[in-house]
Amino acid sequence: MKAKYIIGGVVIAAFVVFGAISFMQNNIAYVSAKVAEQTHRTVQVKGSWVKTMKTFYDPTTNTFHFYMVDDHHTILPVVLAGAKPNNFEIAPNIVAKGRYEDGVFQATNVLTKCPSKYQSKTGPEASTQQSASKSYN
Amino acid sequence: MLGRALVYAAFGGMLTATFAYTYNFFSGDEKFLKIARIGFHIGAIFVILTAGYLMDLVLTHQFQYTYIWSYSSYEIHPPLLISTFYVGQQGSFMLWTMYTAIIGLILMAYSRKHHYESSVMGIFSSIATFLILMAVVKNPFERVWQTWPQTVPAGFMPTDGRGLNPLLDNLWIIIHPPILFLGFASTAVPFAHAFSGLLRKDHDNWTKVAVPWTLFTSAVLGFGITLGGFWAYETLGWGGFWGWDPVENSSFIPWLLAVASIHTLLVQRRTGGFKRANFIMGMLPFLLVLYSTFLTRSGVLGDTSVHSFVKPGMWVYVLLVIFIAFFAILGFGLYLIRVRDIPKKRINYTFSSREFALFLGAASLVVIAGFTLIGTSAPLITNILKGKPSAIANSYYIKTNLPLAIFMAAMIGLGQLLWWKKTNSQTLLRTLQLPLTAATILTVIVIFAGMHSIWMVMFFLASAFALFVNLEIGYKIAKGNPKFLGASLAHIGVAVLFIGIIASTHYDKTVTLELKPNLPQKAFGYELTYVGPHPLTGTKVAYDVTVQSGKSKFVAPLVMYHSAYNGGAILRHPYIFSLVNYDAFTHPKLLGFIASNMLTRDLYLSPQGMEMTGGSSLQSSRYGITVPLQMNDPTNVGRYTFTFTGFQVPPNEREAMMEGKTFDLGSIVKITSKDGASQTIVPTNEIIPNGESELHTLKISSGDKFTVTDVHVDSKTKQASIDLAYMPAKKSPDMALLKQAEDGPNTANEALVLEATIKPFINLVWGGVVIMVIGFIVTWRRRREDLLRENI
Missing domain, CATH: 1.20.120 (Four Helix Bundle (Hemerythrin (Met), subunit A))
Structure with a gap:
């Protein structure tokens, strides 16, 4: 009976340690663009797309190049491995996940905030039907 | 009102x-x-x-x-x-x-x-x-x-x-949520039974009354979750069906616990053990549904997920917290009060008993649920520990859950071969032989077919073993009493699902193709040709790509459109040649085409965009490719990224410049090549006062040459820009780029860029789940009949 508890305890302890280590290793910190530029770890940067700056897709390398600005107004050039994400134009916020290398943020993934769940701030407008979608921004 | x-x-x-x-x-x-x-x-x-x-x-x-x-x-x-x-x-x-x-x-x-x-x-x-x-x-x-008292007048009726959201404009929004929510709602029933068992000091009978509901929850929730995965696969175009997103996890965790409790309840039924644990197991799925609801509905996950969560207001948050706290405290509190009265039945099982295998199987399900729960709660945990919420990478879930899944698959096989209480080792070895041999042979075949990752080989071996054991046992049961087939079916389903997951997520292949109109390209043995667009309803446009295999071919309409609802964003939908393709209803021949070509692997075509190609974006002069550079705006051309950072005039030339005489103007350009090496070049131009200038070409060690062909300062914004000419070295791969640039925009062509992916055996994922759900339903019916017969 005692042996059972000891074995059980060791197994549980091993799982806890294994889980904790995996958790620490795979935890992707949210950092500012400035911090992202200084670290070699995989990080996430939250911000928004700089619509006025150059954005293009390079079909030969299947990379999408754009600039994002974080909450501290730091501009970060981003190269996403892949095409322009769905919802990119309308996402009020984006989250780029990747590493800073060679002067650009090499993103493996860019999350766009799915706007379906965003609520209108002003509600419907009186004028036209078009107003409904305008109240979004 | x-x-x-x-x-x-x-x-x-x-x-x-x-x-x-x-x-x-x-x-x-x-x-x-x-x-x-x-x-x-x-x-x-x-x-x-x-x-x-x-x-x-x-x-x-x-x-x-x-x-x-x-x-x-x-x-x-x-x-x-x-x-x-x-x-x-x-x-x-x-x-x-x-x-x-x-x-x-x-x-x-x-x-x-x-x-x-x-x-x-x-x-x-x-x-x-x-x-x-x-x-x-x-x-x-x-x-x-x-809602908007400031902006909307009372009594207003919007036109x-x-x-x-057009992303939701889909058949699956009609089917998926109603099934999922039925699963959520049904978890309250086992909870109520466990609670009632504690209240009544009824330690055994409650499980018999509750178990049909647990099976119902497992069937409905499992089916609902998979429909969500199928929806993502079919609509979103990223090619996967599972992303470990909080919304997905939050229905997955209660399901895992419900399935685990089926196993622990079975042990209690057969041996009388696990009386205490089963009260907890009965209550957990519902409490986890509440916790998940809190995670995904209260706004605590903030911006750490793909899904955005509306901040629902403080009252919803408070109510959800009270909701969880109330039922958790009530349930666990009553358990703590009653736990001493619950008789502990000593079950004398050995390591080679079915009880022990069931315990291990249920335990691995619970641990998977636990790891997934911790990962999903990562933003909460890191917020408490570090004061700043951050999410966790998907690699966490794979790393923690994969070893457990392998172990579980092995148990799914072994458990069915073990007897209650104790198994004769000779009998075990005899029954083990056939499925183990079959699984080993199949595994060797897939290793030769290209499966090299040791983890995947182990996972495959365990899953194949589970499959063959349950096929063998299922066959015997089917000959006897098919009413008892539930467990075998569910386990066959899980094994098939595992094999489908291994094949489709680890051995898929993707290529990016740039399809110029009517110029066929080969990919994965298919010939893909972009034949042109055709308008659909509204702003939707289908970009038709023919997929040819042998003599037969079919048109895949790849839909991309600007969505007015989404402020003009481009939405794209993939087209999948798979068995589950409803165009087969309208194109009878399509089914034959898919059955003969895509039975074992889906062809997943995901449109990326229409691009101008053929040098349209590049121009050239006799100095090379013209690269227009704005100040501090990195620009990529060929193998380099160029950043123009400013001008430089040598000190001894400054006076000449001030006096309006001829001087040398250097343009500072940082060039970074693809391999990461970067250097700064300063090509100079001799500025002659009459407005002309003499260009000096700069050659770097790689043989590439650079010349500044134009310098311009915007009179209004004072923004400086230059035209840098880039003449690649003779052997440079960028010579092709120069050739394109020289051909000029006349040869420009619109090309459809798409990602073509083959997903091997993804049908096993859907098929496995369907078999598993049927297994739950068969067992559900059996337990209902048991209950009526036992007259509780």
Whole structure:
């Protein structure tokens, strides 16, 4: 009976340690663009797309190049491995996940905030039907 | 105000039922049992009426209601219109509440028959009461002028609604949420039974009454989750069906626990063990549904997920916290009070018993649920530990869960071969032989076919072993009594699902193709040709690509469009050549084409965009490719990224410049090559006062040459820009680029860029789940019959 508890305890302890280590290793910190530029770890940067700056897709390398600005107004050039994400134009916020290398943020993934769940701030407008979608921004 | 009145009536009814049932349980006063039944009926009927009223508002386009305005419009017709009922938070809670009410009516008759009514229905009514409270706190019948009193005048009727997000404009929005929410709602039943067992000090019989419901939950929730995965695969175009997103995880965790409890309940049934653990296991799925709801509905995950979560307001947050705390404290509290009275039955099982294998299987399910729960809660945990919320990479889930899944697959196989109490090792070895040999042979074959990752080989071997064992046992059972086939079927389903996951997620291949009109390209043995666009309804455009294999070919319409709802964003939908392709209904030959070409692997075509190619974006001069550079704006051409950072005039030339004489102007350009090496070059131009300039070409060690061909300062913005000419070295791969640039824009062509992916054996994922769900249903029917026979 005692042996059972000891074995059980060791197994549980091993799982806890294994889980904790995996958790620490795979935890992707949210950092500012400035911090992202200084670290070699995989990080996430939250911000928004700089619509006025150059954005293009390079079909030969299947990379999408754009600039994002974080909450501290730091501009970060981003190269996403892949095409322009769905919802990119309308996402009020984006989250780029990747590493800073060679002067650009090499993103493996860019999350766009799915706007379906965003609520209108002003509600419907009186004028036209078009107003409904305008109240979004 | 009808809506609000209905909600209050429902609340009153359910609250009455809660107290009357509870009072009846403790006092035995029959009068209160009658009151409770009437109360529950009133509550349930008014919940249904509330939902019906909301549905009526949806169907008749009552846009003066904020909820209706937010998710619907005149453009949306049934059946899609019906789904706008539950796409928002209030509506989905309403759906959940309605299911709870309907299940409650069934449960009332059920628990009455099995003599558990007052204890089961008392706690169940309180759950329904809390759910209705959600509609009180977050009123689905709020008018637009109540929501936005500053901007919307009272009594205003919007001309149209905001409409449904086109991403949701899909057959699956009609099917997936109703099934998922039925699964969520049904978890309350095992919870109520476990709670009632504790109340009554009934340690065994409650499990027999509860187990059909646990099986029902497992079947419905498992099916619902998979439909969500299928929806993502079919619509979103990223090619996967599972992303470990909080929304997915939050339905996955309760499901894992429900499935684990099926196994621990079975052990109790056969041996009398696990009496204590099963009270906890019975309660956990529901508590985890509540916790998940809190995670995904309260706004705590903030911006750490793909899904955005509306901050629902403080009251919803507070109510959800109270909701979880109430039932967790009630359940665990009662457990702690009663735990000493629960007899501990010593079960003398050995390591080679089926009990032990079931325990290990259930334990691995619980640990998987635990790891997934911790990962999903990462933003909460890191917020507490570090003061800053951050999410966790998907690699965490794979790293922690994969070893457990391998272990579980091995147990799924081994457990079926073991006997209760003790297994004769000779018998075991004999029965082990055939499936183990078959699994090994199959594994060797797939290793030769290219499976090299040791983890995947182990996972495959364990899954194949599980498959063959259960096929063998299932065959024997089917010959005997097919009613007992449930477990074998469910396990076959899981093994098939595992094999499908291994094949489709680790051995898929993707290429990016740039298809110029009518120029075929080969990919994965298919010939793909972009033949041109054709308009669909609204702004939708289909870019037709023919897929040819042998002599037969089919057109894949790859849909991309600007969505007005989404502020003009481009939405793209993939086209999948798979067995589950409904175009086969309209194109009978398509099914044959898919069956002969895509039976074992889906061809997943995901459009990326229309691009100008053929040098259209590049120009050239005799100095090379022209690269226009704005100050501090990195520009990529060929193998370099160029950044123009400013001008430089040598000190001894400054005076000349000031005096307006000829001077050398250097343009500082940082060039970074693809391999990461970067250097700064300063090509100079001799500026001659008459407006001309002499260009100096700079050659770097790689042989590439650079010349600044134009210098320009915008008179208004003072923004400086230059044209840098880039002449690649003779052997440089960028010579092709120069050639394109020289050809000029005349040869420009629009090309369709698409990602073509083959997904091997992904049909096994869907097929496995279907088999598993059928297994649950078969076992469910068997347990129902057992229950009737045992007359509890």
